[in-house]
Amino acid sequence: xxxxxxxxxxxxxxxxxxxxxxxxxxxxxxxxxxxxxxxxxxxxxxxxxxxxxxxxxxxxxxxxxxxxxxxxxxxxxxxxxxxxxxxxxxxxxxxxxxxxxxxxxxxxxxxxxxxxxxxxxxxxxxxxxxxxxxxxxxxxxxxxxxxxxxxxxxxxxxxxxxxxxxxxxxxxxxxxxxxxxxxxxxxxxxxxxxxxxxxxxxxxxxxxxxxxxxxxxxxxxxxxxxxxxxxxxxxxxxxxxxxx
Amino acid sequence: xxxxxxxxxxxxxxxxxxxxxxxxxxxxxxxxxxxxxxxxxxxxxxxxxxxxxxxxxxxxxxxxxxxxxxxxxxxxxxxxxxxxxxxxxxxxxxxxxxxxxxxxxxxxxxxxxxxxxxxxxxxxxxxxxxxxxxxxxxxxxxxxxxxxxxxxxxxxxxxxxxxxxxxxxxxxxxxxxxxxxxxxxxxxxxxxxxxxxxxxxxxxxxxxxxxxxxxxxxxxxxxxxxxxxxxxxxxxxxxxxxxx
DNA sequence: CGAGCGATTGATCATAATCAAGCGATGTGG
DNA sequence: CCACATCGCTTGATTATGATCAATCGCTCG
Numbered sequence: 420x421x422x423x424x425x426x427x428x429x430x431x432x433x434x435x436x437x438x439x440x441x442x443x444x445x446x447x448x449x450x451x452x453x454x455x456x457x458x459x460x461x462x463x464x465x466x467x468x469x470x471x472x473x474x475x476x477x478x479x480x481x482x483x484x485x486x487x488x489x490x491x492x493x494x495x496x497x498x499x500x501x502x503x504x505x506x507x508x509x510x511x512x513x514x515x516x517x518x519x520x521x522x523x524x525x526x527x528x529x530x531x532x533x534x535x536x537x538x539x540x541x542x543x544x545x546x547x548x549x550x551x552x553x554x555x556x557x558x559x560x561x562x563x564x565x566x567x568x569x570x571x572x573x574x575x576x577x578x579x580x581x582x583x584x585x586x587x588x589x590x591x592x593x594x595x596x597x598x599x600x601x602x603x604x605x606x607x608x609x610x611x612x613x614x615x616x617x618x619x620x621x622x623x624x625x626x627x628x629x630x631x632x633x634x635x636x637x638x639x640x641x642x643x644x645x646x647x648x649x650x651x652x653x654x655x656x657x658x659x660x661x662x663x
Numbered sequence: 664x665x666x667x668x669x670x671x672x673x674x675x676x677x678x679x680x681x682x683x684x685x686x687x688x689x690x691x692x693x694x695x696x697x698x699x700x701x702x703x704x705x706x707x708x709x710x711x712x713x714x715x716x717x718x719x720x721x722x723x724x725x726x727x728x729x730x731x732x733x734x735x736x737x738x739x740x741x742x743x744x745x746x747x748x749x750x751x752x753x754x755x756x757x758x759x760x761x762x763x764x765x766x767x768x769x770x771x772x773x774x775x776x777x778x779x780x781x782x783x784x785x786x787x788x789x790x791x792x793x794x795x796x797x798x799x800x801x802x803x804x805x806x807x808x809x810x811x812x813x814x815x816x817x818x819x820x821x822x823x824x825x826x827x828x829x830x831x832x833x834x835x836x837x838x839x840x841x842x843x844x845x846x847x848x849x850x851x852x853x854x855x856x857x858x859x860x861x862x863x864x865x866x867x868x869x870x871x872x873x874x875x876x877x878x879x880x881x882x883x884x885x886x887x888x889x890x891x892x893x894x895x896x897x898x899x900x901x902x903x904x905x906x907x
Numbered sequence: 908c909g910a911g912c913g914a915t916t917g918a919t920c921a922t923a924a925t926c927a928a929g930c931g932a933t934g935t936g937g
Numbered sequence: 938c939c940a941c942a943t944c945g946c947t948t949g950a951t952t953a954t955g956a957t958c959a960a961t962c963g964c965t966c967g
Binding site for chain 1: 725727729730731733734735737738747749750752753754755757758788791792794795798799801802803804805806808809810850851852853892896897899901
């Protein structure tokens with residue numbers, strides 16, 4: 420098993436892939452690998468997205484900065500996540516993608532994607548599924564920011580990230596990495612860093628999470644999900660590959 | 664000019680369409696027209712999206728209801744807007760689409776869409792552009808809910824809706840319909856209905872909007888945009904069709 | 908050793924939620 | 938035709954959630 424099979428693992432939550440399809444994916448990940456330092460941008464607002472970015476290792480985020488300096492993180496990108504293949508249609512990016520840690524990513528040309536999806540319809544469908552889940556996650560963030568309390572927001576986000584990391588094989592024995600700083604979690608949840616700190620402490624106090632440094636452990640996922648009113652349906656993990 | 668050419672008008676903000684392409688679009692809108700009463704659902708969470716919904720007239724919204732009754736509107740759908748063609752891949756909808764007014768929509772089969780996009784690459788590209796703009800709008804809502812004050816949120820939303828309606832020909836002399844009730848605007852902006860009411864009054868007091876019943880007038884769009892820190896880039900109206 | 912970053916804590920403040928009541932227009936059934 | 942109910946909007950009073958301000962601490966790194 421390669422260390423860079425995160426995308427493959429994720430897509431297999433939707434549908435079985437043949438060896439040929441996995442091979443085609445693998446080849447895509449090979450071309451033009453780039454290393455980005457923490458706090459650098461993978462793609463900057465205003466520039467044209469020439470390539471599709473696939474995160475091979477490390478964490479990144481989509482974010483937008485307002486004129487007065489306020490910043491909102493609109494998505495976290497973990498290994499196996501990729502920017503939208505169609506984004507290169509647009510004249511200019513309306514937001515940036517920044518590295519939260521050191522990141523390695525593959526810059527894949529749109530043509531390469533189209534070649535592969537043209538040859539492998541099932542892969543094409545799996546990538547469309549991936550895109551739909553990404554959209555559903557974005558909607559769920561809207562729900563969180565609009566309706567949920569600070570406590571629920573943070574708990575919900577941790578549930579989501581934990582399951583997403585699980586899907587790409589980055590959870591071991593209820594533990595995973597959680598690289599974002601509290602300030603970054605604050606920018607994602609629309610809270611202040613102080614409030615994120617207090618909320619994390621409350622989650623710890625209730626025994627729902629163990630968090631030391633960048634390592635998060637969730638001793639009882641069901642309990643955390645229940646505290647967060649987290650419903651995993653929007654991640655659409657119940658398709659061809661698993662059920663039916 | 665047909666009264667149902669909203670989608671065509673919108674797509675032409677991205678690229679010129681040939682008569683054949685417009686004709687193909689027109690035919691799509693014809694099949695299987697459905698009428699939905701206000702407060703009814705076009706598509707319900709948990710069900711399978713068999714068809715693509717294209718709004719021909721009236722307003723709808725995507726929304727999600729939490730277990731305890733809280734509701735978040737995650738998107739407004741106005742004439743010319745459509746649900747994601749790929750959504751039928753998913754086993755079940757993770758949210759509902761509800762009518763805010765009486766709505767007429769066209770239920771288009773995925774096969775019909777694929778037939779048309781297969782035959783007209785430019786149309787295919789325009790629809791992908793439409794999808795990207797929808798995703799950008801969703802991100803911008805995340806920014807609003809996470810970072811903007813009540814005043815900015817409401818002002819920003821009004822700017823967005825005004826421009827979107829403008830793009831489909833539903834603005835006349837700085838005036839458009841605004842069917843959502845204040846309670847619905849509250850569910851979209853993550854505010855209480857009381858706060859929306861007070862914010863609208865403040866916008867009126869400052870002369871930024873005129874709002875009576877369901878009619879909204881924006882005497883000075885630039886002024887409102889500036890008050891909202893509204894940057895229209897994310898709507899990506901500057902492509903092939905207009906510039907270059 | 909000093910600087911800087913991230914996490915933490917306490918005190919105070921502000922924004923917006925909640926609660927409660929009333930108004931005006933619309934619509935409906937007796 | 939009128940009495941009454943409902944809905945959407947409006948207003949005032951109070952409360953609460955989370956922001957802001959400010960300081961400290963521990964750790965890492967140069």
